[in-house]
Structures are given as C-alpha cells and as structure tokens.
Amino acid sequence: MIMIRKIYDTLLKEHAHQKWWPISDFTKPKEWEICIGAILTQNTAWKNVEKALSNLKNANCKTVDDILWMDIRKLKRLIRPSGFFNQKAKRLKTFSRYVIDNFGSVENFLKNITREELLEVNGIGHETTDAILLYACGKPYFVVDAYTKRIFSRLGIIEQTWGYEQVRELLEKNLPEDVKVYQEYHALIVKHAKECCKKTVNENCILRSLVIV
DNA sequence: GCCCAGGTGTTTC
DNA sequence: GAAACACATGGG
Numbered sequence: 001m002i003m004i005r006k007i008y009d010t011l012l013k014e015h016a017h018q019k020w021w022p023i024s025d026f027t028k029p030k031e032w033e034i035c036i037g038a039i040l041t042q043n044t045a046w047k048n049v050e051k052a053l054s055n056l057k058n059a060n061c062k063t064v065d066d067i068l069w070m071d072i073r074k075l076k077r078l079i080r081p082s083g084f085f086n087q088k089a090k091r092l093k094t095f096s097r098y099v100i101d102n103f104g105s106v107e108n109f110l111k112n113i114t115r116e117e118l119l120e121v122n123g124i125g126h127e128t129t130d131a132i133l134l135y136a137c138g139k140p141y142f143v144v145d146a147y148t149k150r151i152f153s154r155l156g157i158i159e160q161t162w163g164y165e166q167v168r169e170l171l172e173k174n175l176p177e178d179v180k181v182y183q184e185y186h187a188l189i190v191k192h193a194k195e196c197c198k199k200t201v202n203e204n205c206i207l208r209s210l211v212i213v
Numbered sequence: 214g215c216c217c218a219g220g221t222g223t224t225t226c
Numbered sequence: 227g228a229a230a231c232a233c234a235t236g237g238g
Contacts, residue, residue, distance in 0.1 A: 042220040048236060049219090083235040087221085125221050145219050190219055217238085224231075 003157060004174040006210060008181070011188040014206050015195075018187035021135040022046075026057040032064060032106050034136040038128045039091050040082040051081035064106050067096040091123030110137050126164040134186070140179050142171045143186040147193035155207060 027033040033053065040049045055078040056062070061070060076089040098121050103109035118129045130141040144167045152158045158167055175181055196205050 038219090041218090043218065043233090044220085045218040045236070047218090048234095051236090081235060083218090084220090084233050085235080087233060091221090123221070127220065131219080143219085147219070186219085193219090215238105218236095220233105222232090224229105226227105226229080 001157070001170075001174045003155075003210070004171060007151075007155070007207060008175070008185050008188070010206060010210060011192050012184070015188055015191045017184060018191050020183055020187035021131075024053065024057065026053075027062045029106055029110075031110055031136040032062075035095070035106075035132050036067075036092065038131040038135075039095060039123065040079060040088060042084070042088070042125075042128060044083050048082045052079040055079065055081070064096045064099055067092050068100065087123070094123055095121060113137065115141065126168075130168070134179065134182055138179050140172070140177045140182055142168050142175070142182050144168045144171070145186070145190070147189050148186070151189060151193065151207070155210065 021034045021037070023030060023033045023037070025033070027036070036056070037049055037053060040052050059074075059078055061067060061075075061078065067075065072089055072093065075092065076085045079085050079088055079092070082088065099106060099109045102117075103112060113133075115129060115133060118124055118132065119126070124132075127143060127145055130143045133139045133141045134143055144164055148171075149158065149160065149162070149167060152167070153160045153162075158170065171185075172182075175185070192207075
C-alpha cells in the first residue's frame, strides 16, 4: 500500500524530523530513561512525564538499581505528576526487578530482550513494549498508539475494530524495515495528532488531500 | 466543571 | 472475547 509511504512523506514535509525519543540524558545508561518514560507516559500527557522525570533526576535516581532500592512511597511521591502513580511506581519496580533478575544489567537487557518476553511483564503492554524495543533497543517494531489508529482509520486505511497486532503488521509490511523510519513515523504521527488531528475532525488537516484521490 | 492525554490489567457480561 | 471500569495528575 503506497499510501502508507505517502502519508509518511507528507508528514515529514509538513513537520520536519522530530528526532525521537526525547531525553534529558540523566540516566545510566541513557536508554534507561526511555524505558522509564515509556512506562510513565501510559495514557498521560508528556508534559506531566517531564515533571516526573525531572523529580527523579533531582532525587539522583538514575539507574535501575536506584529504582529497586528506593522506598516505594518516595518513588510514588517523585512520579506523582505523571498520574496513576500508585500503579506506575509498582510497574517501575516490577520492570526493574525483571531486568536485573533476568539480564543482570540494563545493557544486557537491551541487547537480548525479545518482544515475546517483554509482553509477559506485568504493566508492560503492546505499545510500551514496542516503544522500548524501537527507541531503547533500536529494533524494528512499529509503535501503534491511539493516534495511529485514529489517523489511519479516518483515512479509511484500517477499521476502528482492528487490534494492535493487526495495525502494526500492516504498517511494518508496507514500510522498509528501517528503524530510523519507524522511529520518525511514530514521532510524526504524535506531532501531527497534537496539532491537527484531535478527536474532533479538523477540516484543514493536510492529510485530507491524500484521501480524495 | 468537563474533556483529554504518546495504556494496561481486571472484572463482567 | 469484547465491553466496561479503575487508575490520577495537569493543561486547555
């Protein structure tokens, strides 16, 4: 489906390179911040996640061990601005424990983790899994989010009833298996959705011109 | 005051 | 299985 490539080109031309994932680079290794951010941003505006990450940075919490050793009540307090702090604190603990118990280090985790294994971890669903794989591990998995489904279903390329894997496979099948392209495409979708493709339909959306062919 | 945000797990028909 | 619900803060 040439359309999927065409949408990418249009978005890139409109918004320029987004160069995701955005990080402030306070963790060790730097990919660890992506993993934490991926969990904290679950159903949450990124602005709020930034506040939580800033709190962790100021509290000198910068490694997987820092999370494991930290009192859970303190962790909750630090990530409070990102919402759902009770479950997210637990998820950060669970995930950190998983990384250390099964891989020994974040570096080893990033190198050897598989999609199937990551999906098994409680609190890490489809999107968080693929966000970690794509942006932290540099592996070619397309990150499908609510925006992706909204935009592509409005363009008539998918049905709203399609499940996560269905959408992901369609996109991956119709794009070159290129990590850079996957990273940029997802970032462009988020950028575009925030500006132009909210829940209420925007008549001026630049993608509308692509539909009427 | 209401709606929404870069979801996920559990409960319930 | 899918639909409904809980989880929570902060910005528009």
